[in-house]
Amino acid sequence: MTVFSLYLHIPFCRHRCAYCDFNTYSGQEDLIPAYVEALCNEIRQVGRTAPNRLPVHTLYFGGGTPSLLPAEAIGLILETCRASFEVLPDAEISLEANPGTLTLEWLQTIRRLGVNRLSLGMQSAHPEDLRLLERQHDFFDVSQTVRWARRAGFENINLDLIYGIPFQTLARWEATLERALGMFPEHLSLYALSIEHATPFYHWVARGLLPPPDDDVAAEMYEKADAMLTQSGYLQYEISNWAIRREGRLWVCQHNLQYWLNEPYLGFGAGAHGFVEHLRTANVRSIRAYIERLQTPAQLPFPLTPATEQTQTIDPLTEMQETMMMGLRLTQEGVSRQRFEQRFHRSIEEVFGPTIASLVNLGLLEWRGERLCLTQRGRLLGNRVFMEFVDISAP
Structure with missing residues (x-):
């Protein structure tokens, strides 16, 4: 569930x-x-x-x-x-x-x-x-x-x-x-x-x-x-x-x-962000504008509301990249090979194999059984590691 x-x-x-x-x-x-x-x-x-x-x-x-x-x-x-x-x-x-x-x-x-x-x-x-x-x-x-x-x-x-x-x-x-x-x-x-x-x-x-x-x-x-x-x-x-x-x-x-597992959440309030059904939402930032927009009920498709100012559809590759970047922040759990495959129906190695191999060789990532985690050194250079998963074309 x-x-x-x-x-x-x-x-x-x-x-x-x-x-x-x-x-x-x-x-x-x-x-x-x-x-x-x-x-x-x-x-x-x-x-x-x-x-x-x-x-x-x-x-x-x-x-x-x-x-x-x-x-x-x-x-x-x-x-x-x-x-x-x-x-x-x-x-x-x-x-x-x-x-x-x-x-x-x-x-x-x-x-x-x-x-x-x-x-x-x-x-x-x-x-x-x-x-x-x-x-x-x-x-x-x-x-x-x-x-x-x-x-x-x-x-x-x-x-x-x-x-x-x-x-x-x-x-x-x-x-x-x-x-x-x-x-x-x-x-x-x-x-x-x-x-x-x-x-x-x-x-x-x-x-x-x-x-x-x-x-x-x-x-x-x-x-x-x-x-x-x-x-x-x-x-x-x-x-x-x-x-x-x-x-x-x-x-x-x-x-x-x-957030770190890249699971769905709804954001309410001025400037709040949400992520659900492959859609990112962002509300209007101004307090007064937010109040004005919510004064008139509107039947918009889920999860949109009158306060929604921006939406972005997240394609499968982007969602996989974000799942890696967020999940690797978890120093003990990391990114689970099994969880990734169940969610995306592709293996981590199939999508990110060369990047992972390079970061492992640099001593920034390590496999702990079925979980890919930052090393102690990798924690200090986390942003460098995360960026390696951004500039990747669809395999």
């Missing part, structure tokens, strides 16, 4: 951070009620046009800052999802939150409503880093939020961290990791800072006000993190993600696994 995932984009922020290029907006919180109504309308329309009552095993509130929504709005969105789709009883329901925007009462309420995974944007434990990133919290806010989340009944907490920040030393990065580990999260996501076009960071680097990221320092920080997290019992299951085995389960992010 094919199971689906739902991504719910909440594009509101109190302040847009200097490094962020996500589809987020500050100063538009007055539009939240109308936006929630539009989001629910979009969910209902897709539910009505779906070929059947789709089974859903993960939901993800991303942003932006979903924790800016009133708890009642979270409840209404979840109620709409449950009415429109077959949300499975054990579904993983994640919500991104910024420390400093939460209260214990709010956390208790959303936990009762069914949210069972919390992802906190910690980023760093040090005020110097947080000021440069223009984050609106400090480490006390993070530790307090984790304490409140535990009291509210959350057993699945992720912390996001950023490394390779200008002027960040290896010692400061180690201290951030130690403080994060001291809160015993089930999951950690570690991202190297990237300078995205049109962000304040981009302009600061271009004007010489900040040094560009140092790839060698970032690689050293990445290796240090892997060593520290492994020593603390965490398993690196994806290039940027670590999970701990606790209470008989490995606390991986099931929603992100849907």
Whole structure:
């Protein structure tokens, strides 16, 4: 049975951070009620046009800052999802939150409503880093939020961290990791800072006000993190993600696994993307335009809605390439030879044989039984490996 995932984009922020290029907006919180109504309308329309009552095993509130929504709005969105789709009883329901925007009462309420995974944007434990990133919290806010989340009944907490920040030393990065580990999260996501076009960071680097990221320092920080997290019992299951085995389960992010396995998901909200039935969709990015488009019901073919701005049909070769690039991010699982053949009715070697052989010879890929995986060196050069699967003609 094919199971689906739902991504719910909440594009509101109190302040847009200097490094962020996500589809987020500050100063538009007055539009939240109308936006929630539009989001629910979009969910209902897709539910009505779906070929059947789709089974859903993960939901993800991303942003932006979903924790800016009133708890009642979270409840209404979840109620709409449950009415429109077959949300499975054990579904993983994640919500991104910024420390400093939460209260214990709010956390208790959303936990009762069914949210069972919390992802906190910690980023760093040090005020110097947080000021440069223009984050609106400090480490006390993070530790307090984790304490409140535990009291509210959350057993699945992720912390996001950023490394390779200008002027960040290896010692400061180690201290951030130690403080994060001291809160015993089930999951950690570690991202190297990237300078995205049109962000304040981009302009600061271009004007010489900040040094560009140092790839060698970032690689050293990445290796240090892997060593520290492994020593603390965490398993690196994806290039940027670590999970701990606790209470008989490995606390991986099931929603992100849907992306990495290139399985179907529906995207709702301003700027949200989806992938279903060999079709990629992208919604209009503007909050006001999104709200306006969803004010008039329309009977469009599944999975389109009035908010859909772009579509792209994915041909079989492209889907195979994307499956390789995404699947190889999974450091333990990699790409399964059997799963690939069942999905595409062709063997991996038939489609990508010379590319795989070359990358194996370079020490970037290796076969582990029936699974093709990145080597330790390959993890540091992941983008190079992935690009090798792009420039391939149909065999």
